[in-house]
Amino acid sequence: MLRAVSILFLLAFPVPAVRPAQTVSEETTVYYERNCQSCHTIGGGRLAGPDLKGVSERRDRDWLLRFVVDPKGMIDGGDAYAQQLLADARGVYMPAVPGMSKELAGKLLDLIEAESKLEKSRFAGTQVSERPLTPRDIERGRDLFVGRVALTGGAPACLACHTTSSAAGLGGGRLGPDLTDVYARLEGRKALGAWLSSPPSPTMQPIFREQRLEGEEVLALIAYLKDEAEHAREREGVSPVLFLVSSAGFCALVLIAFDFAWRNRYRAVRRPLLHRG
Amino acid sequence: MINDLLLYGALPYAATVVFLIVTIQRYRQRSFTYSSLSSQFLENQHHFWGSVPFHYGLLVVLAGHLLALLLPRAVLWWNAEPLRLYALEITGLAFALLALVGLVNIVVRRASVPKARVVTTTGDWVLNVLLGTQILSGIGVAIVHGWGSSWFSSSVSPWLWSLARLDPEVAWVAPLPWLVKVHIVNAWLLIGVFPFTRLVHVLVVPNPYLWRKTQVVLWNRPRTRSS
Numbered sequence: 212m213l214r215a216v217s218i219l220f221l222l223a224f225p226v227p228a229v230r231p232a233q234t235v236s237e238e239t240t241v242y243y244e245r246n247c248q249s250c251h252t253i254g255g256g257r258l259a260g261p262d263l264k265g266v267s268e269r270r271d272r273d274w275l276l277r278f279v280v281d282p283k284g285m286i287d288g289g290d291a292y293a294q295q296l297l298a299d300a301r302g303v304y305m306p307a308v309p310g311m312s313k314e315l316a317g318k319l320l321d322l323i324e325a326e327s328k329l330e331k332s333r334f335a336g337t338q339v340s341e342r343p344l345t346p347r348d349i350e351r352g353r354d355l356f357v358g359r360v361a362l363t364g365g366a367p368a369c370l371a372c373h374t375t376s377s378a379a380g381l382g383g384g385r386l387g388p389d390l391t392d393v394y395a396r397l398e399g400r401k402a403l404g405a406w407l408s409s410p411p412s413p414t415m416q417p418i419f420r421e422q423r424l425e426g427e428e429v430l431a432l433i434a435y436l437k438d439e440a441e442h443a444r445e446r447e448g449v450s451p452v453l454f455l456v457s458s459a460g461f462c463a464l465v466l467i468a469f470d471f472a473w474r475n476r477y478r479a480v481r482r483p484l485l486h487r488g
Numbered sequence: 489m490i491n492d493l494l495l496y497g498a499l500p501y502a503a504t505v506v507f508l509i510v511t512i513q514r515y516r517q518r519s520f521t522y523s524s525l526s527s528q529f530l531e532n533q534h535h536f537w538g539s540v541p542f543h544y545g546l547l548v549v550l551a552g553h554l555l556a557l558l559l560p561r562a563v564l565w566w567n568a569e570p571l572r573l574y575a576l577e578i579t580g581l582a583f584a585l586l587a588l589v590g591l592v593n594i595v596v597r598r599a600s601v602p603k604a605r606v607v608t609t610t611g612d613w614v615l616n617v618l619l620g621t622q623i624l625s626g627i628g629v630a631i632v633h634g635w636g637s638s639w640f641s642s643s644v645s646p647w648l649w650s651l652a653r654l655d656p657e658v659a660w661v662a663p664l665p666w667l668v669k670v671h672i673v674n675a676w677l678l679i680g681v682f683p684f685t686r687l688v689h690v691l692v693v694p695n696p697y698l699w700r701k702t703q704v705v706l707w708n709r710p711r712t713r714s715s
Contacts, residue, residue: 358568367564371638381574384635386665413663418642451631454578461582466589469540476536
């Protein structure tokens with residue numbers, strides 16, 4: 212009898228399952244994937260930023276909302292905990308996240324809270340293989356970086372915007388930062404893997420959103436950048452002066468060619484005519 | 489964000505609308521003003537070192553931009569070999585410098601040759617300032633933020649195509665450095681002022697001159713030394 216009553220009770224008041232995928236909107240999840248997971252895990256340890264598992268137990272919600280909306284303002288405003296976070300990140304400020312608002316920050320906190328309750332969150336960290344890196348990985352990573360081997364997703368080679376100490380000739384691009392010591396800056400394989408799997412910088416985001424790197428490509432690039440960081444030769448700095456001088460030389464040659472091509476411009480017909488006139 | 493929307497979401501359309509309407513209206517009502525208003529007959533020595541490098545420089549640089557817009561994949565393929573990338577970038581900068589040499593000569597000549605100065609309007613000076621800004625910012629971008637042939641293909645081309653689809657995605661260009669933004673915004677300003685200036689001659693280039701037979705012009709009236 213008691214069992215029957217219990218079943219009836221359960222049927223009358225169904226307990227909602229705590230499944231983040233059902234309580235958090237897809238939009239918020241996608242936003243988190245694109246903007247947060249390259250620097251934070253939920254239960255996977257520290258990357259560039261702290262592990263967010265149980266973050267709402269560490270600080271109250273109002274503080275977290277204010278920090279997510281304006282991290283730099285909070286740090287520069289003298290908040291002690293915010294400054295501690297800055298120190299933990301070795302002086303690297305959490306960037307202002309595009310399109311962030313208090314409402315969106317609240318939704319993200321709901322997502323983090325729900326994921327923190329799970330035994331293993333889907334945001335526990337990027338699954339970059341743990342296998343040892345080989346010289347072949349380094350070579351492949353170099354080819355991918357330079358562009359000799361095309362990235363499968365169709366994204367442009369790293370050299371388009373970045374350089375490293377071993378980039379020969381005129382070096383790599385100068386739109387993005389020099390990546391010689393990025394492996395050390397991001398504190399290793401895991402964070403760099405997360406960054407490469409889902410680049411968070413506003414310039415890279417739109418490019419890599421649809422043209423993601425594959426796991427093996429990420430691993431090869433990690434191998435190459437690790438090698439760069441470990442064997443960074445004394446950077447002579449590929450100065451743009453050589454590029455400028457080469458171009459100016461070419462420009463001068465074209466001017467000389469113009470002068471040669473049109474050498475009879477005034478002499479053949481018009482100048483004698485003018486003199487006669 | 490609002491600024492980004494205005495500069496990269498609204499300005500391109502405003503400039504294009506002005507370009508189309510005024511270009512057509514000017515051609516219908518004042519078609520004989522479609523001219524470069526050349527001052528070559530007034531002085532042609534200094535003119536050569538202004539006009540020729542300027543035009544050849546700009547034509548090559550503009551062709552490069554157009555190529556990266558229409559065939560971004562082909563440009564990225566070409567740039568996959570660093571030596572080819574360097575060759576392309578050096579060529580681009582060389583011709584940009586050529587355009588700069590030309591523009592400097594044009595400006596100096598317009599300011600220093602009395603006959604040329606008389607036929608130079610305020611509009612011409614405004615145009616020279618815009619062209620100078622465009623060329624200098626382009627050279628600056630090439631030096632400070634190279635290799636533009638690659639990142640233009642991957643970041644700027646998608647934005648331009650989004651404009652063509654009438655669905656501007658400003659996120660492609662909003663994070664780019666300020667010098668690149670100056671180059672982009674100034675380009676749209678140039679498109680906007682295009683129909684008000686002598687730039688309209690671009691639309692009526694006498695291409696048949698390239699293959700027509702040579703014509704020799706002779707004076708048949710007596711001329712004096714003083715003329």
